[in-house]
Amino acid sequence: ELKVEQNPLFLSMQEGKNYTIYCNYSTTSDRLYWYRQDPGKSLESLFVLLSNGAVKQEGRLMASLDTKARLSTLHITAAVHDLSATYFCAVDKRGGADGLTFGKGTHLIIQP
Amino acid sequence: EPEVTQTPSHQVTQMGQEVILRCVPISNHLYFYWYRQILGQKVEFLVSFYNNEISEKSEIFDDQFSVERPDGSNFTLKIRSTKLEDSAMYFCASSVTRAGEQFFGPGTRLTVL
Numbered sequence: 001e002l003k004v005e006q007n008p009l010f011l012s013m014q015e016g017k018n019y020t021i022y023c024n025y026s027t028t029s030d031r032l033y034w035y036r037q038d039p040g041k042s043l044e045s046l047f048v049l050l051s052n053g054a055v056k057q058e059g060r061l062m063a064s065l066d067t068k069a070r071l072s073t074l075h076i077t078a079a080v081h082d083l084s085a086t087y088f089c090a091v092d093k094r095g096g097a098d099g100l101t102f103g104k105g106t107h108l109i110i111q112p
Numbered sequence: 113e114p115e116v117t118q119t120p121s122h123q124v125t126q127m128g129q130e131v132i133l134r135c136v137p138i139s140n141h142l143y144f145y146w147y148r149q150i151l152g153q154k155v156e157f158l159v160s161f162y163n164n165e166i167s168e169k170s171e172i173f174d175d176q177f178s179v180e181r182p183d184g185s186n187f188t189l190k191i192r193s194t195k196l197e198d199s200a201m202y203f204c205a206s207s208v209t210r211a212g213e214q215f216f217g218p219g220t221r222l223t224v225l
Contacts, residue, residue, distance in 0.1 A: 033214070103154065104154045
């Protein structure tokens with residue numbers, strides 16, 4: 001059974017600081033996704049990471065994937081309040097399974 | 113920009129009643145999915161659908177659930193006899209390819225009383 005673990009599950013940080021969210025998964029996968037969810041809202045796709053060593057950046061967010069370590073990171077640079085949200089990583093099992101397995105999410109609060 | 117739409121946004125029903133949740137995937141997408149999220153918890157996969165048949169389903173997707181693409185645009189999730197524990201947000205998603213990025217709709221909040 002594929003398991004996806006995120007940490008931390010809750011993070012409160014100040015504006016201007018840097019921090020990293022970690023996502024570990026238990027079985028081989030070549031595809032990892034990061035989503036953002038605002039309270040009461042849907043899931044917004046942030047990054048799709050498709051290969052080992054993939055790195056993608058959008059604004060203050062940067063995501064990377066190490067398939068050998070089964071680890072992805074989401075790095076936040078110089079955080080701003082607007083980045084406050086819950087961030088989920090999700091993994092697609094190798095072998096063609098369709099459904100994504102999500103982590104529990106990291107609830108991020110960025111304080112002024 | 114094309115987006116996935118879902119109706120209704122909120123559905124309240126009595127335990128034991130049937131509900132149908134509706135989704136309109138992005139028009140050129142071929143793969144369709146349902147997920148649910150119980151309040152405050154993680155998102156859970158229910159079922160995927162391609163070429164008019166289920167391609168994968170999770171343990172949650174038991175005989176009480178069914179999916180259908182009744183026409184060229186709608187994709188529905190039916191729960192035959194709702195239970196209290198079916199209360200959740202239900203998200204529809206679609207993708208162009210099987211391994212492609214999945215785009216999520218705004219969700220339907222189902223409340224079973």
